[in-house]
Amino acid sequence: MGISQPRVGKNTFVSRLELPRFTPRKKEENASYRIISKDGKVQIGLQQISFFKRRRYWKNILTTVLQLKWRWMFVIFSFGFLLTWTAFAIIYYIIALVHGDIGDHYTGSNRCIAQVGSFTAAFLFSLETQHTIGYGFRHITTECGMAVLFVFLQFILGIGVQCVIAGLVVAKLQLARRCGKTVLFSSKLCVGTYDGEICLMVRVGNMRQCNLVSVRGYGVLMERETIEGNEGHYILRETSLEFTSENGGDYINLFWPAVMYCVIANNPSKFVDRLLDDGSELAITLEGIIESTGQNLQVRTSYKPQEIELGKKFFDLVPKYIHNNDQKSYHVIDHKDFHLTEIDPNWIQHFEKN
Template identity: 30%
Template sequence: MFESLHKRIQETLVERRTRRARLVTKDGRCNIEYGNIMYSKHFAFLADFWTTFVEIRWRFVLLTFIASFTLSWFIFGLLWYWIARSNGDLEWQNPTKDHVPCLDNVMGLTTAFLYSLETQTTIGYGGRALTAVCPGAVALLIIQSLVGAIINCFMCGVILSKISLPKKRAKTIRFSEMAVICPKGNSLCLSIRVANLRKTLMIGSQLYGKLLRTTSTPDGETIIMDQMNIDFMVDAGKDNLFFVCPLTLHHIIDKSSPFFDMAVDTLHKQEFELVVFLDGTAESTSSSCQVRTSFIPQEIMWGYNFLPIISRSKEGKYRVDFSNFSRVVPVATAHCAYCFHNIKGHHHHSINGQDNQSFEVIDISDPSNVTKL
């Protein structure tokens, strides 16, 4: 009993380590870090300060927002205090009754800070005001107004750019959690489902994939993260997709495919990562965006097919049932790609498929579970 429990724990830990080793997470983030960058190279990020501010986290944007306004108010408050002190306007300088101040009702550092805040934010309570006695104070008023306008424009631009980043649109593009391998017509295909959760289209959508794995050259050189192109297509082609409803992507497993040498009992023993990309332009904002996800061998099910999710209502409208988006059923599938293409009768060889407990499988014998096309 304890040996079985220990074995199961070890298998779970190995599976978790394998899943953490992926380059691209399921939500599209790249699991990579950079080290030993020369210190001088960091100034390149400061030179491209706009992109740096747009890409930093919200907490740093808010900190910069608060700090920029507060520091500008305080620095100009010190300058107003210096002007008032130079003219003898401060309370501790005991100005005479006939003294004409540069700044009315600015008698200390606190009131100078308040005057700076009221000037830059154009509040104007009416208690403190600038007179025409000091030309330097007029020049400082112009400078602070221009600096305040620049800070306002810059911070509003940064916040608006972060809110409208194209990757936010990518959050409404959903890939299936698993990929499946099953026959499609006269071909054996690896299939992935993708859906656009918004009614607005993704114009000019293009789909493609990269297979990442570690390979060795004949010279004995090990290439980490070697990339191989994986072509995907739908029934209507692979370019300029009409992405108004969920689509099922197909990669044909033929002799040129890297999946050709794999079989149902060896697939999960492989070490690779399939990264799928969707490029397109949002119809509402005309901004280009890219959606990414990845699949490791443990997330590919051999001998299963997706359930249909599109039906037509009595009113004549097309309905997408997302409850079936990640649901699959077992189908008759050859146990290897070589058998499918070369051995007669293996095109419809019935197997139980390679199961994965995290993926929902249903029995299609119940007619209520099937969504008709």
Template identity: 25%
Template sequence: MKNKLRHYRTVRIENQDGRFTIRGMGKWYHQWRDPYHLLLTIPWVGFAGIVSIAYLLLNALFALAYLAGGDSLEGAKPGSFSDAFFFSVQTLASIGYGAIHPKTFYANSIVTLESIAGLLLIAVLTGLAFARFSRPIAKVLFSQFILITTHNRQPTLTFRVANERHNFILEATAQMYLIIDELTDEGAFMRRIHELKLMRHRTPSLVLTWTIMHSIDSDSPLYGLTASDLEQRHANISILVGGVDETVAYTITARHVYATEDILFEHRFEDIIYTSENGDRYFDYSRFHQVQPLD
């Protein structure tokens, strides 16, 4: 166990603008010990760069192998690294111009090994490229603020989300969690996670917008807490929204974290739906994040 633990460094948790984040979490350059995950999460520019460098190094190694066999390539200058390198490129890509070809058993053996390496390389890169293209990505917009307001004469925590793709997210679900500092009865510090019960945690389809609410009653972990309490106890509210993207039939998940400074008391969202003179209804997404204080 100790040998395994040597590979892990100390994890640093930072408080940035009221949000607790793990340093390096989600960063592709912290995944060198997991190359498959690295190649799936690295930006496309970095992916192309790694593939190109690996391709050049592989051809350079085979070029050195051809040179180690002496004058083993017909049509190539003896001892020419460039000729051996470009012959390796042609072999690995199955181009086969024919200007240079192996003339010894040793060179043919290296060509055989390189052909096998080329097949494996193409198979791996094809799989990685397909996995990157087919990876489901949610396009869910979360409101900038989460509000504690009054709904049906009851204090209510509310925020709204929108489907930026404007297609159907089927069987959309939402989960809300309060993450807050607490002390146990023995005085031990804990970072506790409380699930917040939603008035409606599921909708048949998320097409445009969805206003999600949690009633702050006597059973709610937020009951009786003020803005000062939430700030002193470093409260965060974590949101998970998921469903099935109808276009690609993949399950997608989006997450968002609201810090204490994102929680506004006694405000309400501005209405984004308006009706034209002919009776048509429109959604004005320019007001999606806008709030106003209660009268």
């Protein structure tokens, strides 16, 4: 496991992006030119998508709705209820109008719907029917069979609308990306030595008590290269990276904060130069399964050159055993040192050798 060769030539994955021209400015300003934000959002917008292509979103309406922000979901839900209330209110009003029940002058006792003599009353009856609030003075009678039929239909439709809305809310609350908010990446990426090899090192941790299983890490080094004779356009070249655990295994144990390693096997000095170039960005993705729900989890972050520390390694975080007077024993991890790094004493020796 380690670094694969950049995909170049015929098989190169090349993206021509309309990106701001990257010039050597202050490092703090360069941080804004991220393709992947620190919290994992892909900062690439899609332009000039025709109306006919946008219709594809409706072919998978569930995913489209779940990806909306909460405020838009609230608007959709509100309009869903208002639409059904209003639609059936209009139907009840028309039934009452045809039957001659509308108007204050009507004094008969054989109305289709008791005490419904205006659209406002019809709307309130529709709301009470759909949500089974309970009828007061307004109630259905046996005078009009059509009104009874639509009350029956509104009961069925109302239950369906409420089930769909409740299901969407639960599904959105259970989205794996929400659970990923508790997965923590180190603020810095270290380039140092481990087990006699020069490695990239990233610390990850799970803030929740629930366990993550089958956790794997991988990354992509994205490098911008200017197209000759075409100002403002860039070629985006990718180099795939594979991260492993401390023992070299593919799966990473997140019972406590762990460090992921990516061995730089070929020409480390050249790769470090590429890593520290102003136009480079290293995106790291962590995948796993939430043990309690079985959901797949994917979280990501990125590192710019100013967030990479050479000749450093992460401070060791070791679970401490605690035994209290209640005869309860447990281990604790101090997250205060999660982002803490220290000098790697073997860095110069190994780097000069390579």
